Amino acid sequence: MPKVPIAIAGIGNAASAFVQFLAYYQAEKRNEKVLGGLSVSDIEVVAAFDVTEAKVGKDLSEAIFAEPNNCPVFVDVPETGVIVQKGPVEDGVGDLLAKVVKISDKPSVDVAQVLKDTNAEILINLLPSGVKKATEVYAQAAIDAECAFVQCSTHRIASSYKWARKFKKAGLPVAGDDLQSKLGGTRIHKGLLELLDTFGARIVSTYQLDVSGGAEGLNTLDPDRRYDKRFIKTETIRRTIPYLTENDVVSGTTDFLEFMGNNRTSYFWIDAKYGINSRLKIDITIKSTDGPNAAETLIDVVRGVKLGLDRGIDGPLISVSVYGFKYAPVFVSEATASKMFSEFVEGHRLR
Ligand SMILES: NC(=O)c1ccc[n+]([C@@H]2O[C@H](COP(=O)([O-])OP(=O)(O)OC[C@H]3O[C@@H](n4cnc5c(N)ncnc54)[C@H](O)[C@@H]3O)[C@@H](O)[C@H]2O)c1
DSSP states (O other): OOSEEEEEEOOSHHHHHHHHHHHHHHHHOOSOOOBTTBOGGGEEEEEEEEOBTTTTTSBHHHHTTSTTOOOOOOSOOOOOSOBEEEOOOTTOSOTTGGGTOOBOOSOOOOHHHHHHHTTOOEEEEOOOTTOOHHHHHHHHHHHHTTOEEEEOSSSOSTTOHHHHHHHHHHTOEEEOSSBOOTTSHHHHHHHHHHHHHHTTOEEEEEEEEEEEOSHHHHHTTSHHHHHHHHHHHHHHHHTTSTTOOTTTEEEEEEEEOGGGTTEEEEEEEEEEEETTTEEEEEEEEEEEEHHHHHHHHHHHHHHHHHHHHHTTOOEEOHHHHHHHBSSOSSOOOHHHHHHHHHHHHTTOSOO
């Protein structure tokens, strides 16, 4: 039995980078950052779900490179023996994604049964932003199969009173919502604002506008899905500086350009006052790659959730959520979030 057997729903770019990270650490067995006694190579994927013809029925090592995925290839991933199964489609594929993928005509499996049969302990939800019904079906399947749940997309699960209670009642941990890239636009934006605030500047207005070329960029052009992502990204920035109002902040995925591949360009603007009405303006651009930025966070989050499971913690894992997600059940500064996560890993914090 692997030490950390996990299942993944949504074999897109983030899953591709994550599986490549696992293969890299499995092969190298070096440079591993051990966390709470768990190595990255202790994590093993035992089940995988998607809904598109290009991915369902394929070995995971092949499905992670199937179109429209465009996460760069970092390592050779040997055959895993894990065949991607067709999950419940529900609202998973929006109108825009439906133009570039074909939904598999295979029947959907019983997700809870697969999780039980494969002895999965954690289900990671990597569905596109704005997917509500399918996310809830996977969350319920995790509960039915006695698995912990990691909510990487935007629908509120860990931060929802209803779902947090369901996981608590089932005696299972849940972490979320909406994964935060390890060193992506949101964390860098928050970090800059916190820095200015710490040293006495008053933020007047700020935005972060993104252009990207992954399937998620296309998905978030869909008005409903765009709204969900923009709401969470804006809210997590706004709450960094409590006096900012909705009129002072915007953060959201703005456009999709296929030729950018899995890359993202984030344009930041910050207008702040300091001294006696002096003005400080920051106008910068950051370029990053989405998949590996997600995988970096996920390898920590999964091990944090496994520690929560082993410690018998039920309901939302606050420390893991504030560290790894944009919309956790509570909002704290980035520095506090990192400290809380370390304390939790070391066993000095309950949840
Ligand atoms: N840096 C990052 O990549 C990053 C950062 C923060 C949050 N996230 C979030 O992680 C999630 C995944 O991102 P991504 O870039 O991998 O997206 P993606 O679009 O590349 O992958 C999503 C996958 O889900 C599959 N899918 C759709 N409906 C499904 C269903 N009902 N059942 C199973 N699979 C289904 C799609 O076919 C696709 O393979 C998104 O919600 C995104 O917002 C990613």
